Amino acid sequence: MQQEVERFRKRARVQHWWIVVCALILGLTGLFLFVSGFAGAAEGGGSRLVHRIAAICFVAGPVLYFFTNPRSSWEWIKEAFTWTKDDIGWFQAAPIYYFGGPEDVMPPQGRSNTGQKMWMVVVIVTGVIFVMSGFFMWFLKGTISAETYQVMLLLHDIAFIGGGTMLLVHIALAVFHPRMTEALRSMWGGKSSAHYAKTHHGKWYDRISAGEST
Amino acid sequence: MAEKAILYDSSKCTACRACQVACKNWNELEAVETTNWGSYENPRDLSPKTWLKMEFREIGDNGTLRWLFSRRACMHCSEAACVKVCPTGALYHRPDGFVAIEKNKCTNCGYCVEFCPFDIPRLDVNRASGLGERVTKCTACTTPGLNRIDNDAIPACVKTCPTGALSYGNRDTLVAAAEARVQELGGNARLYGKNEVGGTHVLYVLEDSPTSYGLPEDPTVPAAATAHDILKPLGYAVAGVVALGLLLNVMVARARIISREEEK
Numbered sequence A: 001m002q003q004e005v006e007r008f009r010k011r012a013r014v015q016h017w018w019i020v021v022c023a024l025i026l027g028l029t030g031l032f033l034f035v036s037g038f039a040g041a042a043e044g045g046g047s048r049l050v051h052r053i054a055a056i057c058f059v060a061g062p063v064l065y066f067f068t069n070p071r072s073s074w075e076w077i078k079e080a081f082t083w084t085k086d087d088i089g090w091f092q093a094a095p096i097y098y099f100g101g102p103e104d105v106m107p108p109q110g111r112s113n114t115g116q117k118m119w120m121v122v123v124i125v126t127g128v129i130f131v132m133s134g135f136f137m138w139f140l141k142g143t144i145s146a147e148t149y150q151v152m153l154l155l156h157d158i159a160f161i162g163g164g165t166m167l168l169v170h171i172a173l174a175v176f177h178p179r180m181t182e183a184l185r186s187m188w189g190g191k192s193s194a195h196y197a198k199t200h201h202g203k204w205y206d207r208i209s210a211g212e213s214t
Numbered sequence B: 001m002a003e004k005a006i007l008y009d010s011s012k013c014t015a016c017r018a019c020q021v022a023c024k025n026w027n028e029l030e031a032v033e034t035t036n037w038g039s040y041e042n043p044r045d046l047s048p049k050t051w052l053k054m055e056f057r058e059i060g061d062n063g064t065l066r067w068l069f070s071r072r073a074c075m076h077c078s079e080a081a082c083v084k085v086c087p088t089g090a091l092y093h094r095p096d097g098f099v100a101i102e103k104n105k106c107t108n109c110g111y112c113v114e115f116c117p118f119d120i121p122r123l124d125v126n127r128a129s130g131l132g133e134r135v136t137k138c139t140a141c142t143t144p145g146l147n148r149i150d151n152d153a154i155p156a157c158v159k160t161c162p163t164g165a166l167s168y169g170n171r172d173t174l175v176a177a178a179e180a181r182v183q184e185l186g187g188n189a190r191l192y193g194k195n196e197v198g199g200t201h202v203l204y205v206l207e208d209s210p211t212s213y214g215l216p217e218d219p220t221v222p223a224a225a226t227a228h229d230i231l232k233p234l235g236y237a238v239a240g241v242v243a244l245g246l247l248l249n250v251m252v253a254r255a256r257i258i259s260r261e262e263e264k
Helices: A010-034 A036-068 A070-081 A085-098 A114-139 A146-176 A181-189 A194-200 A202-209 B018-027 B081-085 B111-115 B156-160 B171-185 B223-263
Strands: A004-006 A191-193 B004-009 B053-061 B064-072 B091-093 B099-101 B122-125 B132-136 B166-170 B190-192 B202-206
Touching: A004 A194, A010 A036, A010 A146, A010 A181, A036 A070, A036 A114, A070 A114, A085 A114, A114 A146, A146 A181, A146 B111, A146 B223, A181 A191, A181 A194, A191 A194, A194 A202, B004 B171, B018 B053, B018 B156, B064 B202, B081 B091, B081 B111, B081 B223, B099 B132, B156 B166, B166 B171, B171 B190, B171 B202
Parallel strands: B004 B202
Antiparallel strands: A004 A191, B004 B166, B053 B064, B091 B099, B122 B132, B190 B202
16 A cells, blocks of 8 residues: 555644635635626625635634644644755756756755745735635724725725636645646645655655654 | 716705605605704704705805705716625616616615715624625615606606705706806805716715715725725736646646656
8 A cells, every 4th residue: 555644634624725715715705896897796795794704714714723832833834934055056947947847956845845835925915915805894994084985995806806816826736737736635634655756745754754743 | 878867956945855755755765753953954864765955055154054964875987886896786886887786786884874975885794694685875766666867757865855955957067057056055055976986976066165965075995995906816817827826836746746757
């Protein structure tokens, strides 16, 4: 049997898929107001109610996770914002590597590679923008000035375009890209093959082989 | 179709508020309970039940007191911020220039309320759920079922005005009449709405600066509304290009990896 390593703990995976479901509902109900062709689906405001319930869940999940797993939450945030010269190497190698060129051009990567860290940063930044601007538009409408409201709506839109587009990249790479074969499998079942971890996340594999926990 | 307009001449207005009552009467809007707050002006604000109200302002300069009246209701702008930001097209321009509402399309989002440079549209929704009454404002008597304009009647407010302060007709004709009236009044008198926000379909003859009447000196469509015009196509373009790029990427990567494996 092929050797496997644990990549994502169960609670991290549950968190991931929780956010996926919330984000897809939020994105779809948001799209109703963004794309005029879908406008009919928003009539009467029912989709806004769904959007708001999903928004509560979207916030509650990570908040709950943060308070029950403060250490790993901080580590995750720290990981997203820790960039080294290997990350520059990733950017140089990425066009060759991701278009199916030789694999050895890629410098060894950590638990998350540079692209995944980039996505983590996008998730954190757009998440904060979404939640803040959404909070203003929901709870402080009428209290804040019209100008502030307008800026919040604009921020919500910009985060939607930026975050939504990056979500496309995330899904395409994780689900369809021939080189990211283990990404989806490990986020679902938690395990990735040791060979894959060694060749794709070398720095991390060396650390866990040496007995470190993460 | 010729553009239509309502002309309000503040110099002829006695603030009898017959227009305010006629508006409620025709549009089947309930009365609002009011309190005495030291002015004839009541109710205090526009609401889903009050689409038109008269405003009273006391302005003192050099020992003289002037009592200014103005009519507060939708201005029916040509460059209407509400129409621009409405995500579903519930607010739209009629060929005659009036901004009408297709209520069943409204989602209660309230963008129109936040973007209107005159602070006119009103919503009555539950804070938590966002559900409730759909957007309301003066529709220039074009509300379906209560449509006077398309039945060759003039707006209820104009019809009832006893002093001739309100008139209705072709916009060009009214602009010319208003300009003649401004000439006649002299002094600080001016026409408001001829060019503001692309030209409004409610024109005002004012005897003083717009700000003395509580009107913005230079009303504009908020920059954030114009930004939406750029953001939407930008959003489609960015998402489209990225999606196409990803498709290409996956296809090329797949083909190359397969061919390399076959070589082995």
